Amino acid sequence: MSELLTYVQLGVRHILDPAALDHLxxxxxxxxxxRLRDWRDALWVVSAFTAGHSLTLALAATHVLILxxxxxxxxxxxTIVATGIENLASGARRVIGLGKVYRPIxxxxxGLVHGAGFANYLRELFLDSITLPLLGFNLGIEAGQLVVLxxxxxxxxxxxxxxxxxxxxxxxxxLVLVLAARMAVERSPWRP
Numbered sequence: 256m257s258e259l260l261t262y263v264q265l266g267v268r269h270i271l272d273p274a275a276l277d278h279l280x281x282x283x284x285x286x287x288x289x290r291l292r293d294w295r296d297a298l299w300v301v302s303a304f305t306a307g308h309s310l311t312l313a314l315a316a317t318h319v320l321i322l323x324x325x326x327x328x329x330x331x332x333x334t335i336v337a338t339g340i341e342n343l344a345s346g347a348r349r350v351i352g353l354g355k356v357y358r359p360i361x362x363x364x365x366g367l368v369h370g371a372g373f374a375n376y377l378r379e380l381f382l383d384s385i386t387l388p389l390l391g392f393n394l395g396i397e398a399g400q401l402v403v404l405x406x407x408x409x410x411x412x413x414x415x416x417x418x419x420x421x422x423x424x425x426x427x428x429x430l431v432l433v434l435a436a437r438m439a440v441e442r443s444p445w446r447p
Contacts, residue, residue: 259391266395269376270403277331277438278369279403280431284338285362286407287427288345290420296355301404303359307366308373309393315374316389325444327371332438334365339432342424 269275285304289297314320341361377392414423440446 259387262388262391263395263398266392266397267399267402268395269373269392270396270399277335277435278372280435281331281335281338281365281369282400282403283407284335284342284428284431284435286404286411287424287431288342288358289408289411290415291408291412296358299355299359300362301400303363304366304369305397305400307363308370308396309366311367311370312373312377312393312396313370313389315371316377317385318378320371322371322375324375325442327368327375329439329442329444330368331372332435332442334368335435336432336439337361338365339428339435342428343432 270278273279285300286297289300311320315322338361341358373392373396377388411423411427414427417423418426
């Protein structure tokens with residue numbers, strides 16, 4: 256049981272580590288479009304992201320799916336940029352329309368990319384058996400994401416008191432989009 260807990264702690268630390276800024280930014284930009292009253296819609300989106308990254312984490316960590324690390328590290332900030340653009344394009348109209356349908360699908364697809372990034376990190380740590388490390392690490396990632404999302408919800412709710420929801424969505428999305436675009440340029444496979 257202590258080995259499982261070790262991998263859970265490793266997953267939590269991986270998400271909360273400032274070096275994992277890309278994953279933190281993705282969670283923030285994903286949460287930026289929602290208010291507390293939209294928690295059901297947000298839950299579907301986060302669940303889809305979890306399903307996507309859990310699937311790819313398992314496939315990539317077990318070597319069933321082998322993806323080039325440089326491409327994955329480049330694609331991760333692009334998922335953040337795309338989510339920021341989607342936030343800006345759709346505005347704060349999350350409660351009606353196609354956003355309820357396509358946003359979870361988008362998050363699930365982007366989760367596939369993030370799971371490959373988690374797997375590249377975890378694969379370096381395996382000794383023999385994969386089951387326990389994979390389960391523990393994934394549980395830790397989920398726990399870390401819940402901490403980040405709870406903190407984001409609190410901060411975004413406070414921002415809503417200072418400005419309109421639309422202004423907050425735009426401000427957070429633009430800030431995260433700019434940071435992620437810079438990461439993408441720095442990680443570009445075409446960069447000399």
